[in-house]
Amino acid sequence: MVQVDQVVAGYTRDVDILNGISLHAASQEIVTLLGPNGCGKSTLLKTIAGYLRPRKGRVQLAGKDVSALAVHQKIRHCSLGFVPQTENIFTALTVRENLLIGGYYQSSAQRQQRIEQLCALYPVLRRKIDAPAASLSGGERQILALGRALMPRPEILLLDEPSAGLSPKVLHEVFDAIVRVREQEGVTILMVEQNAMEAMRISDRAYILSLGTVALTGSTQELVTDPKVRELYMGGRV
Numbered sequence: 001m002v003q004v005d006q007v008v009a010g011y012t013r014d015v016d017i018l019n020g021i022s023l024h025a026a027s028q029e030i031v032t033l034l035g036p037n038g039c040g041k042s043t044l045l046k047t048i049a050g051y052l053r054p055r056k057g058r059v060q061l062a063g064k065d066v067s068a069l070a071v072h073q074k075i076r077h078c079s080l081g082f083v084p085q086t087e088n089i090f091t092a093l094t095v096r097e098n099l100l101i102g103g104y105y106q107s108s109a110q111r112q113q114r115i116e117q118l119c120a121l122y123p124v125l126r127r128k129i130d131a132p133a134a135s136l137s138g139g140e141r142q143i144l145a146l147g148r149a150l151m152p153r154p155e156i157l158l159l160d161e162p163s164a165g166l167s168p169k170v171l172h173e174v175f176d177a178i179v180r181v182r183e184q185e186g187v188t189i190l191m192v193e194q195n196a197m198e199a200m201r202i203s204d205r206a207y208i209l210s211l212g213t214v215a216l217t218g219s220t221q222e223l224v225t226d227p228k229v230r231e232l233y234m235g236g237r238v
């Protein structure tokens with residue numbers, strides 16, 4: 001469970017990017033954050049992850065107030081996984097080495113076992129396990145980034161634009177991978193997406209942000225039938 005209450009945050013002391021934002025994602029939900037460029041979606045994910053500390057308000061993960069914790073503490077102690085938008089894999093290392101880094105504090109046996117499980121979940125990782133990550137396609141890189149974040153078996157996964165730069169076909173594969181991990185491991189997923197149509201298809205609920213606050217929220221069924229949402233965020237289509 002992710003709970004954000006009245007959070008104010010920003011990068012510099014005098015400018016607030018998040019202006020008292022509140023949201024939640026229940027256990028095993030897929031929740032998407034949508035909104036125009038620069039409205040604060042990535043900043044919100046970074047604040048939940050712990051790269052930025054809220055100036056006001058509170059972030060809770062699984063019922064625990066984690067507002068003051070840094071990202072490495074949340075990954076280690078709060079069952080959090082985070083996949084940033086860019087530079088999310090080490091291209092000079094192999095697929096296996098990338099996965100091993102994701103489980104940096106696990107024992108060697110735990111890491112081997114987890115790599116096996118992830119290869120079963122995502123067969124592409126097995127096929128490419130000893131290939132340099134630089135040789136992977138865009139979609140394969142995104143699945144590796146997902147796999148690496150999943151190494152410590154997080155209960156909550158934050159994804160920043162998993163479809164960025166991917167063709168429609170590959171985007172489907174990546175979104176399937178996201179759905180699969182919710183189904184098979186019961187992970188709660190909060191993701192930022194530009195691709196509103198596709199994101200709505202796999203999400204239970206969505207928040208539409210504007211200027212660092214929530215402009216609109218609801219189930220994806222409610223939102224996709226809202227004419228204003230369709231016009232502004234879905235190109236007039238459902």
Ligand SMILES: Nc1ncnc2c1ncn2[C@@H]1O[C@H](COP(=O)(O)OP(=O)(O)OP(=O)(O)O)[C@@H](O)[C@H]1O
Nearest residue numbers: 011012017035036037038039040041042043044194
């Ligand atoms: N590292 C940073 N330092 C200072 N300002 C930043 C930094 N990162 C983002 N910002 C600013 O914060 C605001 C919100 O940016 P953010 O990346 O959260 O938006 P976004 O909604 O995710 O946009 P996009 O859809 O374009 O990725 C923008 O005005 C941006 O310029």
